[in-house]
Amino acid sequence: MSGATPQSAQQEKSVSQTAKAFAAQSPTSGLAPSTIRRRIPGVQDVQIDILYCGVCHSDLHQARNEWQSVMPTVYPCVPGHEIVGRVVKTGNAVTKFKAGDIAAVGCMVDSCRKCASCRAGEEQYCDTFPTLTYNGEDKQLGGVTYGGYSESIVVDEAFVLRVSEKLNLAGTAPLLCAGITTYSPLRHWKVGKGQKVGVVGLGGLGHMGVKFASAFGAEVVLFTTSPNKIADGRRLGVHEVVVSKNDAEMQKHQQSFDFILDTVSAEHNLNAYIDLLKRDGTLTMVGAPEQPLPITVFGLLMKRRQLAGSSIGGTRETQEMLDFCAEHNITCDVEVIRAQQINEAYERLLKSDVKYRFVIDIASLQ
Secondary structure, eight states: OOSOOHHHHHHHHHHEEEEEEEEESSTTSOEEEEEEEEEOOOTTEEEEEEEEEEEOHHHHHHHTTTTTTTSOOOSSBOOOOOEEEEEEEEOTTOOSOOTTOEEEEOSEEEOOSOSHHHHTTOGGGOTTOOEESSSSBOTTTSSBOOOSSBSEEEEEGGGOEEOOTTSOHHHHGGGGTHHHHHHHHHHHTTOOTTOEEEEEOOSHHHHHHHHHHHHTTOEEEEEESOGGGHHHHHHTTOSEEEETTOHHHHHTTTTOEEEEEEOOOSOOOHHHHHTTEEEEEEEEEOSOOSSOOOOOHHHHHTTTOEEEEOOOOOHHHHHHHHHHHHHHTOOOOEEEEEGGGHHHHHHHHHTTOSSSEEEEEGGGGO
16 A cells, blocks of 8 residues: 555644645756645644745755756755745744734745854854755754745744834845845944945846945945946946956056955956955955866955855844844835746846846745
């Protein structure tokens, strides 16, 4: 005989509930309506009815198993790690949330909580790797975790974040990835007043880098290969827009930057940006090009420059970012879509045809 026995089926029912979702069943299937399991909230859990979920480029990569060499996708796959919703239920030991609160979940739903990184509040660098919001190991129900393209989610209180009701909630959702991915390095390298800061690329990440660097008081210069991004860069508050294909414009800024944030995932010339740094300046990568990029080491040696990388932020820093955004009314520029438009949105994402983040209105799942 195969399948669950009546007793095991009853046990599964007692610890789980069902939720509507949009899932990919294979690398080529696209996303379609599905039903998934969510755990019944434990004593430290928060159950959230999801209102909005941002669409990250990594969602597309994972849904299509394009990272199979380092992070193979397990199907069905329910993407989504930019989640904003309303708390509907909490466990008995939960102290920070109550039913009715607006809450958020980002890229992680757990970590080992014991290593030096976790103890320092930097769970994103957990020695044993954090449990990702989707396609991570589900230690409660088995299989893998399912993300925010669904009507609800249950997460340990330690990985749930508070959201101010003053913020536009659709525009808040992408802060949980695009926002913290740019906020974290700008804070780590202490970007602020009196500094000249470059942002390379004006997409989902780049436009948030511009907003944060400007809010921190820096002089911000946008680098783009697209002249049609000039007007939008200025609208977002940059002091200058440089078309990086123009050698004369690039030359004008040699050795003048304290910090440059590179958000580009396509192949491009890093040496051109290293040459723009002052002595002790830093070029930090948050974009992840698929192929290795050549580096001229002398560009680093001669001015003691640094080439660095940064991931997302930990829960503590992500909460700090959300509070900062509430205080300064900062959200992402978004295009809200229905869940049924997600496959079309993925195709548009490949063409960079969005300003600057798609967000799913989860009410459309009903």
